[in-house]
Amino acid sequence: MIKIERKDTIKAQLAITDLHNARESGKTYNTENVNAALIEAFHGKCYICENKAATSYQIEHLIPYRGNQNLKYDWQNLFWSCAHCNNIKLDKYEPILDCTKENVEKLIAFRKKGYFGTDEILEFIPLVEDNEAVENTIALLEDAYYGTTPQKKFEARVIRKELRRELSEFKEYVREYQEAENEEEKEDAEILIKKELKDSSAFTAFKRWLIWDNGIYSELEKYIPEN
Numbered sequence: 001m002i003k004i005e006r007k008d009t010i011k012a013q014l015a016i017t018d019l020h021n022a023r024e025s026g027k028t029y030n031t032e033n034v035n036a037a038l039i040e041a042f043h044g045k046c047y048i049c050e051n052k053a054a055t056s057y058q059i060e061h062l063i064p065y066r067g068n069q070n071l072k073y074d075w076q077n078l079f080w081s082c083a084h085c086n087n088i089k090l091d092k093y094e095p096i097l098d099c100t101k102e103n104v105e106k107l108i109a110f111r112k113k114g115y116f117g118t119d120e121i122l123e124f125i126p127l128v129e130d131n132e133a134v135e136n137t138i139a140l141l142e143d144a145y146y147g148t149t150p151q152k153k154f155e156a157r158v159i160r161k162e163l164r165r166e167l168s169e170f171k172e173y174v175r176e177y178q179e180a181e182n183e184e185e186k187e188d189a190e191i192l193i194k195k196e197l198k199d200s201s202a203f204t205a206f207k208r209w210l211i212w213d214n215g216i217y218s219e220l221e222k223y224i225p226e227n
Ligand SMILES: [Zn+2]
Pocket: 046, 047, 048, 049, 050, 051, 081, 082, 083, 084, 085, 086, 144
């Protein structure tokens, strides 16, 4: 999970108009415009697990609406989630961090420890004390990345496999950068690294923390966008 900026784009405006009309007529918020605007805002990735390769995505209400029409049709309350994470979150984990308003990666450290499957552990470390939203968000992240039922444990394994693949690829680019023999090679690696650290990349929180955790890569910190 990273901070995502909800920009005021044409797609967002069309979605807000749809939501207004849907509320007036009591129709569904699940329109083409709302989906298109959410995909644009969240870069097509699940805001919880940051997987971009899931086959099923859904519209998620950050604050469960429980019949509240304001929350149900509020653009600010609609999030883009994979089906796996949406079905884990449901109406639990309240209060939770709003990643469109809070800088999640500065409140939680994301780390993947160990190699080779079984030794591997994903760590979510709170960086502030006594913050209920941070604690609930960490509980949700742990459930999303490890699963809560036999099926969800299987789905979580698939997500972790994708995370592992993305991180090894990223580490390979950093290695190419370090071992570059000339400026041209270094620039080529920098372009790839920069892309991987963008908001639109998959599992960005883990990639950014890999840079923050390793002092030798500090010169790459400039490619992490300021939030
Ligand atoms: Zn997800």
